[in-house]
Amino acid sequence: MSDNSVSRRDILRTLALGAVGGSVLQVIPAKAAEYAHQVVHKEKAASPSGKYAPKYFSPRQYETLTTLCDTIIPKDDKSGGAVEAGAPEFIDLLTSENEEYQLRLGGGLMWLDSFCSVRYSNPFLDCTPAQRKEVLDLIAFRKNAKQDLTLSQGVVFFAFLRRMTCDGFYTSKIGIADLQYIGNTSLREFPGCPPLPEA
Amino acid sequence: MSQVIRSPKMYDVCVIGSGAGGGTAAKILTEGGLSVALLEAGPPVNPEKDFKMFAWPYEFPHRGAGVGGHASENFGEFLAPNGAWDIDGEPYTSAPGANFQWFRSRIVGGRTNHWGRIALRFAPIDFKSGTRDGLGDDWPITYDDLAPYYDKVESYIGVFGTRENVSSAPDGVFLPPPKPRCTDLIVKKACDKLNITCIPSRLAILTRSLNGRLPCHYCGQCGRGCVTASNFSSSQVMIPPAMKTGKLTMITGAMAREVLLGKDGKAEGVSYIDKATRTEKRVNARAVVLAASACESARLLLNSKSSQFPDGLANSSGVVGRYLTDSVGSDGWGIIPQLEKMPPHNHDGVGGMHMYIPWWKFDRKNDFPRGYHIEFGGGRGMPGVGMFNHLLRDEEGYGASLKQRARESYGTGIGLAGRGEMIPNPDTYCEIDPDVVDKWGIPVLRFHFQWSDYELRQAKDMQETFRAIIEAAGGEYKTKTSIQGQYPFGIEAGGKIIHEVGTARMGADPKSSVLNGYCQSHDVKNVFVMDGAPLVTNPDKNPTLTIMALAWRASDYLLDEAKKGNL
Numbered sequence: 001m002s003d004n005s006v007s008r009r010d011i012l013r014t015l016a017l018g019a020v021g022g023s024v025l026q027v028i029p030a031k032a033a034e035y036a037h038q039v040v041h042k043e044k045a046a047s048p049s050g051k052y053a054p055k056y057f058s059p060r061q062y063e064t065l066t067t068l069c070d071t072i073i074p075k076d077d078k079s080g081g082a083v084e085a086g087a088p089e090f091i092d093l094l095t096s097e098n099e100e101y102q103l104r105l106g107g108g109l110m111w112l113d114s115f116c117s118v119r120y121s122n123p124f125l126d127c128t129p130a131q132r133k134e135v136l137d138l139i140a141f142r143k144n145a146k147q148d149l150t151l152s153q154g155v156v157f158f159a160f161l162r163r164m165t166c167d168g169f170y171t172s173k174i175g176i177a178d179l180q181y182i183g184n185t186s187l188r189e190f191p192g193c194p195p196l197p198e199a
Numbered sequence: 200m201s202q203v204i205r206s207p208k209m210y211d212v213c214v215i216g217s218g219a220g221g222g223t224a225a226k227i228l229t230e231g232g233l234s235v236a237l238l239e240a241g242p243p244v245n246p247e248k249d250f251k252m253f254a255w256p257y258e259f260p261h262r263g264a265g266v267g268g269h270a271s272e273n274f275g276e277f278l279a280p281n282g283a284w285d286i287d288g289e290p291y292t293s294a295p296g297a298n299f300q301w302f303r304s305r306i307v308g309g310r311t312n313h314w315g316r317i318a319l320r321f322a323p324i325d326f327k328s329g330t331r332d333g334l335g336d337d338w339p340i341t342y343d344d345l346a347p348y349y350d351k352v353e354s355y356i357g358v359f360g361t362r363e364n365v366s367s368a369p370d371g372v373f374l375p376p377p378k379p380r381c382t383d384l385i386v387k388k389a390c391d392k393l394n395i396t397c398i399p400s401r402l403a404i405l406t407r408s409l410n411g412r413l414p415c416h417y418c419g420q421c422g423r424g425c426v427t428a429s430n431f432s433s434s435q436v437m438i439p440p441a442m443k444t445g446k447l448t449m450i451t452g453a454m455a456r457e458v459l460l461g462k463d464g465k466a467e468g469v470s471y472i473d474k475a476t477r478t479e480k481r482v483n484a485r486a487v488v489l490a491a492s493a494c495e496s497a498r499l500l501l502n503s504k505s506s507q508f509p510d511g512l513a514n515s516s517g518v519v520g521r522y523l524t525d526s527v528g529s530d531g532w533g534i535i536p537q538l539e540k541m542p543p544h545n546h547d548g549v550g551g552m553h554m555y556i557p558w559w560k561f562d563r564k565n566d567f568p569r570g571y572h573i574e575f576g577g578g579r580g581m582p583g584v585g586m587f588n589h590l591l592r593d594e595e596g597y598g599a600s601l602k603q604r605a606r607e608s609y610g611t612g613i614g615l616a617g618r619g620e621m622i623p624n625p626d627t628y629c630e631i632d633p634d635v636v637d638k639w640g641i642p643v644l645r646f647h648f649q650w651s652d653y654e655l656r657q658a659k660d661m662q663e664t665f666r667a668i669i670e671a672a673g674g675e676y677k678t679k680t681s682i683q684g685q686y687p688f689g690i691e692a693g694g695k696i697i698h699e700v701g702t703a704r705m706g707a708d709p710k711s712s713v714l715n716g717y718c719q720s721h722d723v724k725n726v727f728v729m730d731g732a733p734l735v736t737n738p739d740k741n742p743t744l745t746i747m748a749l750a751w752r753a754s755d756y757l758l759d760e761a762k763k764g765n766l
Contacts, residue, residue, distance in 0.1 A: 076602060162601075167262065
């Protein structure tokens with residue numbers, strides 16, 4: 001039972017207290033609170049705690065994926081990184097259900113290893129930190145593919161992985177807190193906009 | 200299907216579909232004392248179970264993207280059920296060269312469970328636009344005919360707004376609007392500079408308690424469905440009072456196949472597929488109301504063939520399926536640097552826009568007919584899947600700098616969406632596909648769809664206006680469109696705005712229309728259509744409020760006729 005599902009249940013309970021007689025509703029939120037809570041809880045239970053067993057990627061690929069996620073959004077002095085936020089699990093789960101992702105990400109990881117093998121005689125994970133940085137600096141920018149067409153597939157792969165990693169990170173508790181989002185709660189009145197800073 | 204199970208019970212009315220139109224009909228007819236059988240192709244909705252209010256994305260393994268990421272194509276995993284562009288086993292087709300997208304919702308309440316709640320009245324001029332500019336036809340009814348019913352609908356469902364006296368956007372019966380968000384203040388200021396009208400929006404969301412429904416709690420998630428019914432849905436606001444009368448029989452999982460015609464030339468019931476048992480069943484009724492959604496109702500009429508109506512029931516005019524339109528849609532967005540300096544604050548508000556731009560250029564000559572309104576939003580909403588897709592087109596690299604850029608840019612975008620009037624054209628219609636049936640054995644629709652220059656010029660004007668607003672707000676307009684390609688000026692594919700209407704239009708002349716001004720078939724007096732199909736034009740106002748007002752008015756008429764014994 002996570003803290004947040006409890007707070008969700010509490011919000012719904014609070015709303016239930018305000019429910020009025022003569023409502024056109026068939027269901028008032030008292031029952032809803034328990035039910036909604038259970039839905040989330042059931043979903044959570046479906047994802048086992050502890051070490052995640054990848055559904056699609058091989059253990060070695062999953063390690064590469066994890067390393068890449070960590071590089072794309074690392075931990076810094078304000079918050080944790082994409083790995084702590086569960087981005088690799090999220091990406092693996094979606095990829096296991098989507099053939100297009102399997103091509104783009106599964107194929108992309110294979111491309112990365114073969115690119116590194118040609119260039120450094122080692123797959124990505126066995127490259128030195130300097131070599132890894134060198135290859136990522138090549139495929140992380142579209143303009144590089146314009147100068148060197150052989151980088152094009154790598155650039156496309158990395159752009160897609162960057163998007164997925166951001167999705168994984170910014171839908172996590174850590175990522176949402178990092179953006180300082182405030183909301184998803186019940187208010188009696190909407191307060192409106194605080195004083196706007198000068199343009 | 201070999202076995203047809205006959206139910207001996209005779210209902211006063213069989214209503215097909217439980218959305219905006221069907222729900223309204225069910226309420227008015229049962230409260231008027233008639234017995235109603237309501238057929239719904241989907242399951243019942245359980246708000247407490249089905250609506251994911253207050254859930255965080257990380258409470259779900261797919262984080263809102265849905266299985267395989269596919270929910271992102273259908274407005275996300277958290278959307279109220281069961282809307283989708285594609286339904287397993289229930290296909291539709293597009294004619295070569297046409298691309299029409301058809302969003303359907305198989306569940307009690309239909310699309311009202313997750314609609315945008317934008318509740319705009321059509322204007323007096325919208326009922327006479329044919330006379331005004333010579334394009335298309337006038338309505339057989341006027342604004343004054345419908346105005347009392349707009350009043351009734353707004354008073355009952357609850358719509359917030361303000362009295363503004365803008366001729367293209369008539370005032371209604373309004374609850375007070377919510378306070379503006381920061382993004383509203385910025386757009387409003389830019390609009391003032393440009394002499395563009397920008398006013399509080401009109402949404403079917405309660406800012407005060409109404410009929411026992413709680414006011415909005417400002418979580419910003421109306422699209423997920425609301426457990427407290429603080430926004431309008433047919434399932435929570437129309438169906439319960441109908442149930443309370445004891446006169447409503449709800450039949451879910453019932454896919455209507457055909458309206459049955461009796462020897463006397465009147466409809467005598469509806470045959471439907473009971474999805475659970477895959478058997479064909481029948482409801483007997485003294486009158487039939489089709490409210491299955493504009494295209495689904497057209498499909499039903501076209502599939503209801505008889506010797507008297509070889510081209511489909513109530514279709515002696517040949518007009519069923521014709522005059523199909525959707526709203527013209529084109530979107531854009533920009534970055535507003537001023538928003539980077541905003542301190543974190545709760546920006547959620549209601550689940551929709553707090554302000555909008557009604558059509559403001561009605562008093563001048565434009566290079567396209569009719570008009571459009573602009574919806575806008577942005578700012579510090581709840582983070583979700585795809586939120587940074589736009590940013591990542593510009594921001595590259597990785598690591599600490601990317602993370603910092605995301606932090607800075609969060610909440611700085613403003614998106615604008617133009618929604619305009621399409622003129623019906625002869626190349627846009629739906630018909631029965633001669634080769635394809637769905638899994639229930641029912642022939643499916645084939646769509647033909649073409650935008651004309653009128654709509655393209657409107658989309659171009661939208662893009663120019665979006666840019667002007669963003670730039671007047673000190674921002675950078677990011678959307679790039681051109682006349683080239685499949686979507687000139689960003690115009691969406693037909694159907695994408697989900698305002699498809701007109702496929703059984705009303706009119707004074709039975710030769711060129713399907714229904715009279717009371718949504719009653721010219722050909723078969725006990726057949727009514729009460730969804731988007733009767734609409735003669737598709738003005739730049741989202742159709743739902745008008746669908747409900749027309750359905751309410753038609754239901755009052757039906758009650759009257761029933762009392763007189765005319766059905």
